[in-house]
Amino acid sequence: MKRMKKHIILFVAAITLVVGSAFMPAQSNTEEYILKAAFLYRFTDYIDWGSSSGQTEDFTIAVLGRSGITDPLIEIAKEKKAQGKRIVIKEYDNINDVGDCQILFISGNNKQDVETAVSKMGDKPILIVAEQTDACAKGAHINFVISDNKLKFEMNPSAAAISGLKISSQLLQHAIVVVNTP
Amino acid sequence: MLNIRNISIRNKLIWMQVITAMLVLGLCFAAFVISDIKGYKERELRNITSIAQVTGTNSISAIQFLDNDAATKNLSNLERVQEDIVSASIFDKTGNLFASATRPGVEPYVFYAPFTDSYKFDDDYLYVYKSIYKNNELFGTVCLKAELSQLEQIKSQKFQIAAVLLLLGVALAFLFAVINQQYISKPLLSLVKVMKEVRRNENYTTQVPVEGTDEIGILSLEFNNLMDQIIQSNQKKDEFIGIASHELKTPLTSAKGFLELLNSIEQDQQNKLFINKALNSINKLQSLIYDLLDVSKIQAGQLQLDIKELDIDKLIDECVQEAQISTTTHIILRDGAMANSIVFADKNRIEQVIINLLSNAIKYSPKGEKIYLHTLRTASKITVSVQDFGVGLPLSDHEKIFDRFYRSKEKDSGISGFGLGLYICAQIIKRHNGRIWVESREGSGSIFYFELPVYN
Numbered sequence: 020m021k022r023m024k025k026h027i028i029l030f031v032a033a034i035t036l037v038v039g040s041a042f043m044p045a046q047s048n049t050e051e052y053i054l055k056a057a058f059l060y061r062f063t064d065y066i067d068w069g070s071s072s073g074q075t076e077d078f079t080i081a082v083l084g085r086s087g088i089t090d091p092l093i094e095i096a097k098e099k100k101a102q103g104k105r106i107v108i109k110e111y112d113n114i115n116d117v118g119d120c121q122i123l124f125i126s127g128n129n130k131q132d133v134e135t136a137v138s139k140m141g142d143k144p145i146l147i148v149a150e151q152t153d154a155c156a157k158g159a160h161i162n163f164v165i166s167d168n169k170l171k172f173e174m175n176p177s178a179a180a181i182s183g184l185k186i187s188s189q190l191l192q193h194a195i196v197v198v199n200t201p
Numbered sequence: 202m203l204n205i206r207n208i209s210i211r212n213k214l215i216w217m218q219v220i221t222a223m224l225v226l227g228l229c230f231a232a233f234v235i236s237d238i239k240g241y242k243e244r245e246l247r248n249i250t251s252i253a254q255v256t257g258t259n260s261i262s263a264i265q266f267l268d269n270d271a272a273t274k275n276l277s278n279l280e281r282v283q284e285d286i287v288s289a290s291i292f293d294k295t296g297n298l299f300a301s302a303t304r305p306g307v308e309p310y311v312f313y314a315p316f317t318d319s320y321k322f323d324d325d326y327l328y329v330y331k332s333i334y335k336n337n338e339l340f341g342t343v344c345l346k347a348e349l350s351q352l353e354q355i356k357s358q359k360f361q362i363a364a365v366l367l368l369l370g371v372a373l374a375f376l377f378a379v380i381n382q383q384y385i386s387k388p389l390l391s392l393v394k395v396m397k398e399v400r401r402n403e404n405y406t407t408q409v410p411v412e413g414t415d416e417i418g419i420l421s422l423e424f425n426n427l428m429d430q431i432i433q434s435n436q437k438k439d440e441f442i443g444i445a446s447h448e449l450k451t452p453l454t455s456a457k458g459f460l461e462l463l464n465s466i467e468q469d470q471q472n473k474l475f476i477n478k479a480l481n482s483i484n485k486l487q488s489l490i491y492d493l494l495d496v497s498k499i500q501a502g503q504l505q506l507d508i509k510e511l512d513i514d515k516l517i518d519e520c521v522q523e524a525q526i527s528t529t530t531h532i533i534l535r536d537g538a539m540a541n542s543i544v545f546a547d548k549n550r551i552e553q554v555i556i557n558l559l560s561n562a563i564k565y566s567p568k569g570e571k572i573y574l575h576t577l578r579t580a581s582k583i584t585v586s587v588q589d590f591g592v593g594l595p596l597s598d599h600e601k602i603f604d605r606f607y608r609s610k611e612k613d614s615g616i617s618g619f620g621l622g623l624y625i626c627a628q629i630i631k632r633h634n635g636r637i638w639v640e641s642r643e644g645s646g647s648i649f650y651f652e653l654p655v656y657n
Contacts, residue, residue, distance in 0.1 A: 061265045169267065193268040 052087035054170050055163055056095055059088070059124065059148060062161065063101040065190035068121055068144050069183050078104040081117050083136065084126030085110075114139055125149045125159070133157045137178070144183040155198040160184065164195070171195045211386040215378040222374030223367070230363035237359050241351060242327070245285070246320055249329045249347045252283055257333035257343040260291055264299060264333070264340045272300035279345075280304055287326070288346040292316050294339045316342035325349055388417045392424060403604070405431045443497030446490045453490060457483045492621045496605065499628045506547040506632055513551075513576075513583060513653075514539050520552055521574055524559040530569035533559065537575040540583050542655050546633055551653075554626045558587040558649050561622060566591025566646065582635075582652045590646040599639055603627040626651070 059080070078101040082089050089110055096106035101121075111117050114135050123140060125132055127150040136147060137158030147159045154162035155175040160182070162173045174194040176186045191197060205213070256279060263272035276289040279302070288310035290301040296314055303309040312330070321328045327347045333340040395409050405428050409421040460483060464476045498504045517535065525533050555574075562572045570590040577584045594602060598609045608620040630637040630651045641647035 058266060064265075065262065172266075189262045190266075193262060193266040193271055 048087050051165075051170065053091040055150070056088050056091035058163070058170065058172065059092065059122065060095050060099065060101065060106075062122075062146065062148075062190065065187035066146055066179075067185040067187075068102070068146075069185070075119055075121075076104070077107040078102055079107045079109060079120035080122045080124065081120040082108065082110045082124045082126065083114060083117065083132060084112065084128045086124065086126035086128065088124060088126070120145055122146045122148060125151075125154075127151050133159050141178070141182055146179070146184055147182075155196070156200060158200075160186075161194075166195060173198060175200065209386065210389065211382045214382040214385060215375065218374050218378035218381070219371055223371055226367050226370045230367055234356070234359045234363055237355060238352065241355050242322060242349070245327055245347065245349060246329070248283070249286070249327055249345055250320070250331060252279065252286070253329050253331035253343045253345050256289070256345075257291075257331055257341075258335075260300070260343070261333060261335050261340055264291070264293060269300050273302055276300055276302035283347070285347040285350050286345055287348050288312075290344045291333075291341055292344065293341040299341060310346050312344040312346070316344070322349075325352070385417065388412065388421065392417075392421060396424070399428070405435065439497050439500040442493050443501065446493035446497065449490050450487075450494065453483065453487055457487065489619065492619065492625060495625045496621055499625065504628065504632060506550060508545050508547055510543050511546045511548050511551065513542060513544050513546075513585075516548060516552060517555060517574060517576065517585070520555040520559060524556060524563070527560070528563050531563050531566070531572055533572045533574065535576075536573045537577060540576045540578045542578055542583055544583065544653050544655055546653060547629075550629045551633075554629055554651060555585070555587075557622045557626050558651075561649070562587050562589035562591070562647075564618070565589060570646075578655070580655075582654050584650055584652040586648050586650045588646065588648040593643040593646050594639065594641040595643050599641065602639060603637065 063078070080092060080096075082092070089108060092106075092108045096108055100106060109118075109120065114132055117123060117136075117140070121144075123136060123145050125136055125147065133147075133149050133151065133154050134157050140147060141158060146161065148161045148163070149155075149159040150163040152164075155173045155178075158175070158178050160175055160179040162175075164171050164173060172194055173196040174186065174191060175198040176191060177199040179186050208216075256275060260272050260275050263269070263275065272291050276291065279286050279289050286304070287307055288301075288303045290310075290312050291299045292312070293299045296316055301309065312328070316330055316332070318332050319330045325348065327349055329345045329347070331343045331345075333343060392409055395407055399405060399407050408425050408428065411418055411421045411425065457480070460476055460480050464473065464480065467473050467476060495504070517540075521533050521535055559572065559574070566572070566589040568591070573586075573588040575586045575588065577586075594609055598607075601607045602609065603623050603626075604620075605624045606620040607624075608618060627637050630653070633653055635651055635653040637649070637651040639647055639649050
C-alpha cells in the first residue's frame, strides 16, 4: 500500500513535469529526456513483440551512445514493469555490443549508427527508436522530433512489421508523420 | 356562503364522484408523468455516462502522448455520435484542461472542479464527469454537457395525454354519476311526491312502490307501514266517533222526549221558559250528534239514500220557511224562476243540505243581511245557490272548506262549529252524482252552489 502511494506520487510528479513541458518550450535537455523516457515506456503498451519476446526473463531497453534518457529510464524501471516484466536498462557505446533487448534507443549523438543498427537488428523483434532527422526514412521504427516546442514522434510501421513487431493503430494516430519505407 | 345541505343529493352524488375521479386520476397521471420524466433522465444519464466512459478510454493514448489534437478530434466526433452533447472537455489528472470541443454556434462551457465521478441535472442540461482509469491508474476526467432535448417534448406529450385522459375519465365519472344518482335521488323524489299527494288528498291508502332492500327501500317500506298505521288509527277514531255518538243519541232522545212531555203539561210560564231553553240546547246537541253519526256512516260507506221522486220547488220553499223561523235578524228571499222539475233524490238528505247552507249563511253574516236562494234549471241539471253578504272566504279555503273538520282560520273568532256540516253536504251531493262548490271573496260574502242531475 505504502509502495503504491509512493508510486502514485512519483507518477503524478512525472506527469506534472511532462504536461508542464508539453505546453512550454523545452527549457532544458533534462526535461526533454524525462518526457522521452516516459513516452518510451508508454510505447510498450501499444506494441506487440510477438511470441519470441516471451522467452526472455527481463524487458531490456538498450541505449546506444551516451544519452540524457538513461537516468529517467532507470527511475521508471525502479517503479514499473513493462509487458509484465522487470525493466532493465543497458547502455552501449558500440552497436556490435548490443545483445538481447526489446527496445533499442539510438542517442542523437550517434547519428551514423541508425542505418548500421537497422541493418544489424532490423530482422529481430527489437523496437528501434531514434531522435534524429529522417531516422524513420533510414529504417528506424520510431523517431522523436520537437515540433512547435512539443515533443512529437514519427513512425515507420512497415519497418516495424519486417522486424516482427505489431504497432497498435491507437499509437499510430498520435504520430505526426507515418513513413512506410522498409 | 355555500351551504352543503342546500345542494341536492343528486348534485352532491355527481360532484362527489367527479371530484373523487379527478383527484385519483390527477394523482395517477402526475405519478405517470413524473416517472416518465425520471425514466427519460435516467436513460439519458446512462447513455451520456457510457459515452463519457468510452471517450475516456479512447483518449488514454492521447493523454499519454500529450496529443491534444487527437483528443480534441475525439471530442469533436462525439457530437456526431450523440447529438445531445453540447460541450465536452478532457481534464488531465492535475485538473488542467487537456482538450475541449463545443457544438458550433454555442458558447463554450467551462467545467469546474472537482473532477470526480459525478453528474448533475439542471433545467435543460445534464452534466456528467467521468474519471479515466487504465489499470487502476488515473489519467484524467471526461466532462460532458448534454442537452435534455426530448424533455420538453416528453413533458408536453405526456401532459397532453394525461389531460385528455383526465377529461375523458372525468366525463365518464360524470356520466356514471348521473346514471347512478337516479337510483338514489329518483326514488327519494318519488317518495316525496307520494307524500305530497297523500297530504293533499288525505288518501292514506296510497302506497310507495318498494324496490330493492337498500336504505331507500327501507324508507319506502317504513313509509308504507306508517300509512297503514294512519289508516288503522283513523279507523279506530271513526269507530269511536260512531260508537260514542250512537251511545249518546239514545239517552238524549229519551231526555228530549220527556222534556217535550213536560213542556206540554207545564202551565207556569217561568218554568216553560226554562224547559224551552233546555230543549234548545238538547236540539243543538242532537243535531251535533246526528252530524257525527252521519260522518261515521259516510266514513264506513254506510250512508243509505232513500231515492224517490222529489218536487224540488216544494222542498226549497219548506226549507226557506223553516230557516226564516229560526232567525229574526235575516230575511231569506227565494229568487229566480221556479225549477218546475222532479228530481230523483233522498228528500231528507237534500233538505239537510239546503238547511245546512241556509244556517251557514245566517251564521256567517252576523250583521244581519238578506240571504238569497236562487234556482236555475238547465236541460240536464238544476243548480241551487245560497248567497249571503257576510264575512266570505279566502281563495285558499275554497277547496278545503268541504273537508272533514276543516274550519276557515280567519273567521274562527266567535263562531262555533265542528267543521262537519259542509263535509256532510258535499258527501250527500256526491252520492247524488251532483256537484258542490263555492264562490266567495273575503268581506263581501259567499255563494254556495250545488247542482243535481235532472232525469226527464
